[in-house]
Amino acid sequence: MDDTAKYEGFNFLPLLASDRNQGRIIHVTHQIPFEISHDIKEDERLHWSFASRHGHAAMYAGMHSLIDEWETICIGWSGRIYENSDSCSEDVTRQEVDVSSLTTEEKASIRRQLEQEHNCIPLFLDNESIDGHYYGYCKTLLWPLFNYIVWNDATDGRIEQKQWNYYEAVNQKYADLVVEEYQTGDVIWIHDYHLLLVPNMVRAKLPKARIGLFVHSPFPSSELFRCLPKRQEILKGMLAANLVGFQTYANSRHFISTSTRVLGYESSPDGVEYEGHFCHVGTFPIGIDADAVDSLRKSSDVVPNIKAIAEMYSDKKILVARDKLDLVQGVLQKLAAFEKFLIDYPQWQNKVVLIQVTSSDNVKNEHKVAEMVAHINGTYGSLEFTPVHHYHHQIHADEYYALLSSADAALITAVRDGMNTTCLEYVMCQQEKHGSLIVSELTGTAGSMGSALLVNPWDYSGVAKTIHDALTMSEEEKLTRHIQLLAHVRSNTTTFWAHSFIKMLLHTCLLSEQSKNTPKLKLDYLEDQYNSSKKRLLCFDYDGTLTPITKTPMAAIPPKNMLEYLEQLCNDPRNEVWVISGRDETALTNWLGHIENLGLSAEHGSFMRYPKSEKWINLTQDLDMAWKNDVVEIFNYYTERTTGSFVEHKRCALTWHYRLADPEYGPFQAKECKNHLEQAVLSKLPVEVLVGKKNLEVRPACVNKGEIVNKLIASSPTPFDFIMCCGDDKTDEDMFKVLKKADIYEHQKFSVMVGSEDQQTQALWHLPTVSDVIESLKVMSTSSY
Numbered sequence: 001m002d003d004t005a006k007y008e009g010f011n012f013l014p015l016l017a018s019d020r021n022q023g024r025i026i027h028v029t030h031q032i033p034f035e036i037s038h039d040i041k042e043d044e045r046l047h048w049s050f051a052s053r054h055g056h057a058a059m060y061a062g063m064h065s066l067i068d069e070w071e072t073i074c075i076g077w078s079g080r081i082y083e084n085s086d087s088c089s090e091d092v093t094r095q096e097v098d099v100s101s102l103t104t105e106e107k108a109s110i111r112r113q114l115e116q117e118h119n120c121i122p123l124f125l126d127n128e129s130i131d132g133h134y135y136g137y138c139k140t141l142l143w144p145l146f147n148y149i150v151w152n153d154a155t156d157g158r159i160e161q162k163q164w165n166y167y168e169a170v171n172q173k174y175a176d177l178v179v180e181e182y183q184t185g186d187v188i189w190i191h192d193y194h195l196l197l198v199p200n201m202v203r204a205k206l207p208k209a210r211i212g213l214f215v216h217s218p219f220p221s222s223e224l225f226r227c228l229p230k231r232q233e234i235l236k237g238m239l240a241a242n243l244v245g246f247q248t249y250a251n252s253r254h255f256i257s258t259s260t261r262v263l264g265y266e267s268s269p270d271g272v273e274y275e276g277h278f279c280h281v282g283t284f285p286i287g288i289d290a291d292a293v294d295s296l297r298k299s300s301d302v303v304p305n306i307k308a309i310a311e312m313y314s315d316k317k318i319l320v321a322r323d324k325l326d327l328v329q330g331v332l333q334k335l336a337a338f339e340k341f342l343i344d345y346p347q348w349q350n351k352v353v354l355i356q357v358t359s360s361d362n363v364k365n366e367h368k369v370a371e372m373v374a375h376i377n378g379t380y381g382s383l384e385f386t387p388v389h390h391y392h393h394q395i396h397a398d399e400y401y402a403l404l405s406s407a408d409a410a411l412i413t414a415v416r417d418g419m420n421t422t423c424l425e426y427v428m429c430q431q432e433k434h435g436s437l438i439v440s441e442l443t444g445t446a447g448s449m450g451s452a453l454l455v456n457p458w459d460y461s462g463v464a465k466t467i468h469d470a471l472t473m474s475e476e477e478k479l480t481r482h483i484q485l486l487a488h489v490r491s492n493t494t495t496f497w498a499h500s501f502i503k504m505l506l507h508t509c510l511l512s513e514q515s516k517n518t519p520k521l522k523l524d525y526l527e528d529q530y531n532s533s534k535k536r537l538l539c540f541d542y543d544g545t546l547t548p549i550t551k552t553p554m555a556a557i558p559p560k561n562m563l564e565y566l567e568q569l570c571n572d573p574r575n576e577v578w579v580i581s582g583r584d585e586t587a588l589t590n591w592l593g594h595i596e597n598l599g600l601s602a603e604h605g606s607f608m609r610y611p612k613s614e615k616w617i618n619l620t621q622d623l624d625m626a627w628k629n630d631v632v633e634i635f636n637y638y639t640e641r642t643t644g645s646f647v648e649h650k651r652c653a654l655t656w657h658y659r660l661a662d663p664e665y666g667p668f669q670a671k672e673c674k675n676h677l678e679q680a681v682l683s684k685l686p687v688e689v690l691v692g693k694k695n696l697e698v699r700p701a702c703v704n705k706g707e708i709v710n711k712l713i714a715s716s717p718t719p720f721d722f723i724m725c726c727g728d729d730k731t732d733e734d735m736f737k738v739l740k741k742a743d744i745y746e747h748q749k750f751s752v753m754v755g756s757e758d759q760q761t762q763a764l765w766h767l768p769t770v771s772d773v774i775e776s777l778k779v780m781s782t783s784s785y
């Protein structure tokens with residue numbers, strides 16, 4: 001499916017029309033889109049000029065495109081601040097201003113002017129913070145990792161810890177500024193890997209804020225991401241957003257699976273669920289401002305340059321490229337492939353020129369590239385002809401667009417790249433020549449540019465052959481490919497990108513607001529009802545309700561404070577307290593058997609042990625258990641094929657656990673197994689399959705937790721005027737169903753699902769986590785009445 005079709009739907013979503021003029025969009029970017037400077041001629045540093053910042057053009061253009069419909073503000077680091085001196089000479093010299101030398105008044109004047117002229121709010125950072133955050137944690141840890149470069153010098157961790165402290169502190173500064181500026185109804189859009197902790201930091205102060213995060217860089221697979229010492233903190237920081245966007249589908253997938261593998265959170269292709277919050281994940285490939293590029297390339301400054309280049313290389317074919325000289329842009333691979341091209345296709349020697357523009361601050365790479373260029377030019381060049389022209393500096397936009405317009409092919413061989421905008425600009429510039437686009441299949445751009453010639457940058461002969469193919473391609477084929485590429489570039493613009501992201505963000509916020517049909521149980525309300533009742537029934541599930549889910553079932557030891565509160569509740573003569581669990585009698589006796597007044601039910605209602613008794617009553621002894629043979633055969637089949645899974649034999653149930661299996665393969669196998677059971681067993685035997693948390697259970701259909709609640713309600717000599725049933729998985733829904741039908745007032749029913757509010761349930765209330773349940777026990781057990 002092409003990307004246009006994928007997002008078209010959003011144009012028809014009934015978006016919160018009334019919100020359009022209400023809220024603002026608060027962009028949070030690493031740097032504000034303007035460079036701040038000041039003329040030294042002025043007496044005081046109170047008048048500042050702002051020039052558009054170089055780089056990140058696509059992002060800034062996208063952000064800017066939203067002003068048609070929204071009021072927007074931008075929060076970001078002020079960036080380096082300069083002082084221009086024109087000491088009567090022609091050259092204006094610039095000097096960096098030490099931010100710590102700025103007075104409070106000067107900072108205020110910068111902020112005031114920026115706010116008035118550009119709706120920007122600058123964050124001033126001292127040099128240590130910039131070094132630790134940007135040059136430290138961002139550039140030496142996150143950036144390499146996100147681009148698949150694993151650091152080869154592991155240290156004792158002190159430097160990372162120090163840089164991490166700066167990363168955290170600087171993120172907190174951004175978050176504080178956002179919170180300070182926030183007004184109800186605002187939408188917060190945080191950009192890129194410099195600010196991954198900001199969503200959670202903002203969420204901590206503004207629980208209901210609508211927060212989006214877009215990661216412009218790639219996101220690595222979980223295998224690599226888990227190498228990061230602070231992987232959990234980073235992931236949790238990101239997951240607090242309502243929507244996390246990536247450039248490519250692969251990056252989204254990596255993020256979702258990393259959240260499952262590193263944090264153990266439940267996920268679906270749409271996002272990740274944790275502690276009552278659903279974080280949507282989506283793909284939004286950034287484009288370029290196609291109209292702006294189109295008018296630039298036709299401008300009077302560019303056209304003469306195009307002519308000049310055409311004259312200079314009148315009998316040559318031109319290959320162009322512009323890259324940063326870092327480790328992932330593949331310039332060395334490209335030069336090697338170009339040499340291979342000249343060797344394999346000697347007919348092109350003296351007839352093809354590669355014009356390579358680079359920029360970087362990586363000296364080591366500069367040397368390597370310069371050596372390689374010299375080698376190629378020395379071997380294949382002559383006095384009159386140089387095969388590789390290497391320009392190592394930022395070239396002027398006019399020259400750049402002229403180059404793109406004059407080329408016969410563009411050669412993009414990055415070994416890893418989020419989104420390469422040079423490709424897109426090249427397509428816009430080739431509306432007359434229809435030159436070929438050769439793109440590395442390892443870039444984010446490749447996925448959406450099906451009509452380009454895709455290459456593996458590590459396969460030099462493959463790239464060489466593709467260059468040859470590109471230069472010998474028929475005009476007809478070039479035109480067909482160009483038309484398709486142009487249509488893509490024109491429709492997937494920065495405007496489209498920014499609007500789709502915001503639309504999706506609003507849509508997801510709306511969805512989660514609407515689906516909040518299971519309100520969170522308010523403990524003071526619970527306490528009021530508890531206090532005003534005289535006869536109460538309290539039923540709790542064990543795993544995932546009274547104690548957190550653990551990796552191995554036997555590790556689910558009851559928390560000490562929980563036992564204390566439970567015991568106190570049992571000691572109140574007005575209470576009847578039961579733990580109704582899927583566990584067997586032994587486990588329940590071991591953990592809870594010592595609480596005298598507690599009733600216990602094991603194996604999802606198959607066994608009961610009344611308070612003050614030590615005898616287990618088997619409710620299923622007259623049932624036929626022959627079905628077990630068929631089921632165990634199927635369970636064994638899946639156990640053999642799912643490493644880490646195992647079968648638990650209970651007296652009247654069989655459970656297949658996969659919590660130790662691979663977090664993605666396990667659930668996949670469970671679905672297969674369930675289908676298999678439904679077809680082979682369920683249709684002919686009186687049993688049912690229960691989908692538990694990381695397990696499947698088969699048991700007799702007439703036995704379940706709800707039946708126990710029914711029995712307790714029916715057998716009570718005085719009717720209950722307060723019933724609470726609390727549980728976390730599908731087996732507990734049977735209790736909720738029974739309670740729903742119970743013949744007492746609605747306000748006396750407390751069916752409580754432990755989990756997120758958007759989880760489907762029959763329960764009337766939800767509590768996000770086990771600790772919230774324990775807190776509710778505390779409230780009831782220590783209740784003053």
Ligand SMILES: [Mg+2]
Nearest residue numbers: 541543544728
């Ligand atoms: Mg449970």
